[in-house]
Amino acid sequence: MEPAPSCIFGRSGYMKKWSIISTMILLAAALAGCSDNSNEAAPSASGSASSSPIASATASVAVGGDINLNISQTSFDLKQWEEDGSHNTTVQGKLVVGGSPVQNAVLHAGTSKKDIVTDESGSFQIIIDQSLLMDTEVKVVSLDNATIGGSPVDQSLSAELLKTSTFITVNYPIEVKDVQPSADDAGKVVVNARIKSQEGDVISFFQVDKYRIGGVVKDADGNPVKDAVVWIDRDEGEGFGKSTPTDENGTYQLFYLPESDEGTNLTVTIGTTRYTLPKGKVFHIPDDTSVLINITLPKEGTEIVDKPPTLEAITSNGAMYTGILAGLNVPSDVAYTVTIPDKEGNFTLTVDKAVWEQNPAFFETKLTKFVEDRDLTWGDTLESSFVQPGANDPKRISPISQGA
Amino acid sequence: MKRTSFAVIGGVLAASLALTACSNNNNNNSAPSASASASPSASASASASASAGATVTGTNFENWGSFGYTLAGNRHVPFSEITADNVNDLGVVWSADLKTLDADVKNGNQSFPVVIDGVIYITTSGNQVFAFDAVTGNQIWHWKPPAEEAANYSKAGIIANRGVAVGDGKVFMLTIDCQIVALDQKTGELVKKVKISDYYPDVTIENGYYETTAPVFYNGNIYVGSSGGDNGVRGFEAAFKASDLTPAWDSPFWTVPPKGQGWLANSIFQGGGAVWCPPVIDEETGIMYFAVGNPAPDFYGESRPGDNPYTDSVVAVKADTGELVWAKQEVSHDLWDYDAAASPMILNATVNGKQQKIVVEGGKSGQWFAWDAATGDVVWDGVPFTRISHPTPTPEGVTVYPGVLGGENYAPETYDPATNYVLIPAVEQGVVVKSATSQEGSKTEFPGAMAFGTGYEAAENEETGYGTVTAIDVNTGKQAYQIKTTSPQRGGLSSTDTGLAFFGELEGKINALDIKTGKILWTFQVAGDNIQAAPAIFTVDGKEYITFTSGGTKPKIYVFGLGGDKTQGAAGTADTGSAHSK
Numbered sequence: 001m002e003p004a005p006s007c008i009f010g011r012s013g014y015m016k017k018w019s020i021i022s023t024m025i026l027l028a029a030a031l032a033g034c035s036d037n038s039n040e041a042a043p044s045a046s047g048s049a050s051s052s053p054i055a056s057a058t059a060s061v062a063v064g065g066d067i068n069l070n071i072s073q074t075s076f077d078l079k080q081w082e083e084d085g086s087h088n089t090t091v092q093g094k095l096v097v098g099g100s101p102v103q104n105a106v107l108h109a110g111t112s113k114k115d116i117v118t119d120e121s122g123s124f125q126i127i128i129d130q131s132l133l134m135d136t137e138v139k140v141v142s143l144d145n146a147t148i149g150g151s152p153v154d155q156s157l158s159a160e161l162l163k164t165s166t167f168i169t170v171n172y173p174i175e176v177k178d179v180q181p182s183a184d185d186a187g188k189v190v191v192n193a194r195i196k197s198q199e200g201d202v203i204s205f206f207q208v209d210k211y212r213i214g215g216v217v218k219d220a221d222g223n224p225v226k227d228a229v230v231w232i233d234r235d236e237g238e239g240f241g242k243s244t245p246t247d248e249n250g251t252y253q254l255f256y257l258p259e260s261d262e263g264t265n266l267t268v269t270i271g272t273t274r275y276t277l278p279k280g281k282v283f284h285i286p287d288d289t290s291v292l293i294n295i296t297l298p299k300e301g302t303e304i305v306d307k308p309p310t311l312e313a314i315t316s317n318g319a320m321y322t323g324i325l326a327g328l329n330v331p332s333d334v335a336y337t338v339t340i341p342d343k344e345g346n347f348t349l350t351v352d353k354a355v356w357e358q359n360p361a362f363f364e365t366k367l368t369k370f371v372e373d374r375d376l377t378w379g380d381t382l383e384s385s386f387v388q389p390g391a392n393d394p395k396r397i398s399p400i401s402q403g404a
Numbered sequence: 405m406k407r408t409s410f411a412v413i414g415g416v417l418a419a420s421l422a423l424t425a426c427s428n429n430n431n432n433n434s435a436p437s438a439s440a441s442a443s444p445s446a447s448a449s450a451s452a453s454a455s456a457g458a459t460v461t462g463t464n465f466e467n468w469g470s471f472g473y474t475l476a477g478n479r480h481v482p483f484s485e486i487t488a489d490n491v492n493d494l495g496v497v498w499s500a501d502l503k504t505l506d507a508d509v510k511n512g513n514q515s516f517p518v519v520i521d522g523v524i525y526i527t528t529s530g531n532q533v534f535a536f537d538a539v540t541g542n543q544i545w546h547w548k549p550p551a552e553e554a555a556n557y558s559k560a561g562i563i564a565n566r567g568v569a570v571g572d573g574k575v576f577m578l579t580i581d582c583q584i585v586a587l588d589q590k591t592g593e594l595v596k597k598v599k600i601s602d603y604y605p606d607v608t609i610e611n612g613y614y615e616t617t618a619p620v621f622y623n624g625n626i627y628v629g630s631s632g633g634d635n636g637v638r639g640f641e642a643a644f645k646a647s648d649l650t651p652a653w654d655s656p657f658w659t660v661p662p663k664g665q666g667w668l669a670n671s672i673f674q675g676g677g678a679v680w681c682p683p684v685i686d687e688e689t690g691i692m693y694f695a696v697g698n699p700a701p702d703f704y705g706e707s708r709p710g711d712n713p714y715t716d717s718v719v720a721v722k723a724d725t726g727e728l729v730w731a732k733q734e735v736s737h738d739l740w741d742y743d744a745a746a747s748p749m750i751l752n753a754t755v756n757g758k759q760q761k762i763v764v765e766g767g768k769s770g771q772w773f774a775w776d777a778a779t780g781d782v783v784w785d786g787v788p789f790t791r792i793s794h795p796t797p798t799p800e801g802v803t804v805y806p807g808v809l810g811g812e813n814y815a816p817e818t819y820d821p822a823t824n825y826v827l828i829p830a831v832e833q834g835v836v837v838k839s840a841t842s843q844e845g846s847k848t849e850f851p852g853a854m855a856f857g858t859g860y861e862a863a864e865n866e867e868t869g870y871g872t873v874t875a876i877d878v879n880t881g882k883q884a885y886q887i888k889t890t891s892p893q894r895g896g897l898s899s900t901d902t903g904l905a906f907f908g909e910l911e912g913k914i915n916a917l918d919i920k921t922g923k924i925l926w927t928f929q930v931a932g933d934n935i936q937a938a939p940a941i942f943t944v945d946g947k948e949y950i951t952f953t954s955g956g957t958k959p960k961i962y963v964f965g966l967g968g969d970k971t972q973g974a975a976g977t978a979d980t981g982s983a984h985s986k
Contacts, residue, residue, distance in 0.1 A: 088728075283856070
């Protein structure tokens with residue numbers, strides 16, 4: 001059990017430095033095998049998971065000595081949501097300058113705007129939801145009420161403290177099973193890898209999220225109507241969908257899952273005016289497909305004439321998908337392909353040999369995206385441009401080499 | 405606004421004193437004044453000016469400080485002026501037609517009033533807020549959302565709002581489109597308005613979330629759930645700081661797994677489990693209890709194997725952090741839309757002859773449950789209070805009791821410590837439920853678009869139904885009695901130390917029930933109809949008042965007291981409502 005080596009990422013006391021890091025620098029560091037992800041050893045290591053008890057951000061400052069922002073554990077394997085709440089873990093943190101605790105400093109973790117306030121020993125707690133992918137920056141955001149040894153924090157020290165941050169990461173471990181030369185292109189390698197969930201977890205890495213209902217709203221003269229909202233709701237149960245307001249072309253969309261064999265009401269609202277289907281009429285929207293519903297509003301009254309051409313309803317292509325995808329943390333102009341993980345999390349990367357040989361880090365992302373031009377399923381190949389990490393996705397994952 | 409001559413009391417001087425005496429404790433229920441005495445004809449110096457904003461009648465107040473009276477949610481007040489002997493002297497002190505006050509008030513009203521220091525705070529459908537002088541009905545302030553936002557609330561069926569939370573000098577309301585509104589308690593001016601999605605990006609109406617619940621204020625935080633379980637959202641309870649509406653917990657308490665994990669590994673829905681009624685809080689332990697709604701999809705369970713925790717459950721968490729204490733499920737693998745909907749109650753009750761702190765909740769399943777408050781150990785397990793018959797839905801359809809309205813819907817129970825009875829408002833109404841054939845049932849072949857169109861809606865599948873009020877003896881866990889009401893019970897009950905329980909009906913009647921015997925002692929037809937929220941009971945200068953709202957097409961607020969106007973309204977029409985009840 002060896003603590004992971006310290007490096008600038010995730011350990012840096014300098015938020016400013018972090019924020020100006022370019023993708024290229026990120027890449028260089030990642031390629032150098034630098035990772036704070038203590039649950040995964042470096043690719044060349046034995047593959048046994050180790051966890052570092054204390055990660056610390058250390059920086060020398062002119063006033064007050066070293067700044068230490070310590071968190072008891074900064075790297076977690078993703079753990080399935082459990083009924084007993086065990087997917088939530090409390091980490092302990094401490095903010096200290098030159099051995100003296102900083103009291104009443106305010107920190108934020110990631111995108112949460114919750115104020116985390118240090119106590120008289122400089123300590124604080126954060127509850128980590130281990131069931132969600134994340135790369136959370138924990139940073140000092142205010143020292144307005146902070147004291148060190150009972151005295152307010154002076155301006156220059158405040159400025160340094162406000163640059164202090166560290167990261168907490170939750171991700172699935174990634175295991176590289178083998179790397180083969182590409183049969184199609186000698187310059188490329190095929191990497192067979194796996195997103196590894198915990199023993200006994202029931203995970204579906206990729207699936208349809210919702211289908212689209214979209215179309216155009218026009219007035220009786222055939223002109224597109226702007227700022228109309230299309231609502232659909234179940235006739236026999238609770239549940240509804242609300243569209244985006246129509247744009248200048250009259251186009252709207254909403255994402256919805258119809259329930260089988262059930263009538264669906266359709267309403268178009270423009271301001272406080274509501275247009276409806278004729279009384280007693282409902283749609284039976286087909287399952288498992290997106291649909292196109294084009295609506296022409298009546299010249300008079302608020303009842304939509306429910307047959308073509310004033311109401312056109314046909315199935316259409318595309319679906320909103322959601323799932324966990326992995327990729328390489330390389331600059332966006334480095335092209336590669338990656339497959340959608342199967343039920344067991346297995347996926348395949350095809351990448352330039354030269355890029356792979358620099359040991360790039362992986363990222364994981366929970367992608368939710370509407371795809372119109374094809375159906376997607378497990379094993380399908382995606383271009384790297386399709387799979388980009390979000391700002392808060394874990395992206396410094398060092399893979400475990402199987403059997404190494 | 406209709407105001408009886410009796411009601412024109414109050415005074416500027418008294419009001420200014422009252423405002424400086426505002427209590428700001430957690431449950432807002434200030435201690436009874438020692439000099440409290442019933443004096444219906446208090447000093448009468450009218451303050452009828454339009455700028456009545458700064459005036460509040462009275463100097464001594466006993467408050468209905470939050471959704472369920474206290475944070476424990478028992479809805480039982482220690483007041484004794486109104487008794488079985490004088491209940492027939494109740495009449496209308498004042499009432500107001502909300503659409504007259506503002507034409508943009510929407511139909512349907514389910515607002516539970518909160519009354520603090522002589523001021524009644526209510527919301528309306530369409531998310532307006534009114535503050536009234538509780539004794540005179542003078543409008544102290546009124547807030548309505550910007551017109552361009554309110555236009556988005558116009559969808560029928562889901563625009564109800566169940567009231568405010570008051571604390572930290574502010575009045576809090578949740579809007580249909582998932583915003584938290586904080587208003588100045590004295591002036592009604594907007595202090596802050598935030599979108600919940602500013603903190604939790606998925607929580608938007610476009611994703612199927614919406615808000616009808618009242619928030620709850622406790623210890624500097626407000627607590628917020630949401631509706632939308634049947635839109636397939638991921639249910640949650642969250643905490644925000646009352647001071648600036650920023651999150652008070654590290655993350656919301658999510659009631660179901662993230663999509664793709666556990667029992668949601670293969671579901672196309674997010675799981676449901678919406679927390680769409682207010683939580684209750686034990687101020688001694690800091691433990692909060694809330695009821696969790698049904699799993700999604702409601703009638704089709706094949707894609708969500710197992711028990712589906714924590715749907716149809718009561719969950720206990722630490723109010724300061726959101727950490728789980730315990731969770732107990734009422735209905736495992738629900739196929740009938742049997743939310744645990746109504747707010748639980750925290751009782752110090754006699755159970756099997758011994759005093760015990762318990763948490764109780766009646767579900768849409770028509771079953772009532774009690775658990776030990778500290779441990780969640782079962783005390784009473786599924787005591788039936790409606791006809792119960794839930795065959796597994798088939799594609800052809802089966803008749804299910806209770807129907808999709810419950811059982812006990814959002815309408816809250818009350819607890820009378822003297823009899824040790826819990827009173828449950830219920831709906832007795834079967835429904836034909838069909839199962840969806842399959843999530844994959846009618847997979848459409850690509851490519852090639854297929855046209856489809858409209859058809860006639862299904863025949864009415866609900867029985868007319870009726871309502872009941874059931875008394876459960878908490879000591880034995882058995883029914884003491886059950887009474888029938890003409891229409892389903894959609895409002896809820898509130899009780900007093902004189903053994904009376906007050907509840908409204910969809911026909912627009914307000915009733916007083918003798919808790920011990922189950923006999924209706926008093927009934928009064930108000931000018932409106934569709935009373936779909938429970939009364940709040942409070943005192944001003946020792947006089948006891950009862951206030952409640954009605955909905956339908958002419959939403960109103962009423963304040964009743966002894967000696968009020970006994971002129972009754974025309975018989976009302978019950979709108980039993982659609983399934984769109986959340």
